[in-house]
Amino acid sequence: QRKALISNEVLGEEPLDLGARDLFTKAVWFEVENRSLTGAGLIEAQFPGALHAAEHAAIGLLPLVASSDRWDIGGVSTALHADTGVPTIFVYDGHAGGAGFAERGFEKAKAWLTATRDAIEACECESGCPSCVQSPKCGNKNNPLDKDAAVTLIDVLLKDARDSAAPEDSRAGAPAPNAV
């Protein structure tokens, strides 16, 4: 995709003659079981849009817990990842070797996901906008995105974390986000 520098407007699309490039970096990821999502009322056709929308929103909200900018961070989400075997959202540092943002997201995962969930739900748009689940740097033209299903998905992630965490687990005991 060719985009205008200032407006980000898509000018056209053409095949790119460029070899694959590797980025060795650090990531934080969230796994969820299919049956947890279907148990929450989602159907499998909604999984990709829910994961993708949650990924975008999480990247947008990461600056709440890490001093990152959206452009420092990349994301990948898939309804079946070969390494995890389940629906998974990855958020990674866009700088080789990692820049500490993903690690910070891991440490503050509960506050981060809670803020992400609340931001999506609070957005008054109908089905997703740049303030919630759309991303200006999406490589998939912001498709698919399922705003409502993303809230359900994050609810499942937060509930699974609560159910599996011992009270003394510091990761799950992260303080609730301050009201902003």
Ligand SMILES: [Zn+2]
């Ligand atoms: Zn919105």
Ligand SMILES: [Zn+2]
């Ligand atoms: Zn995207």
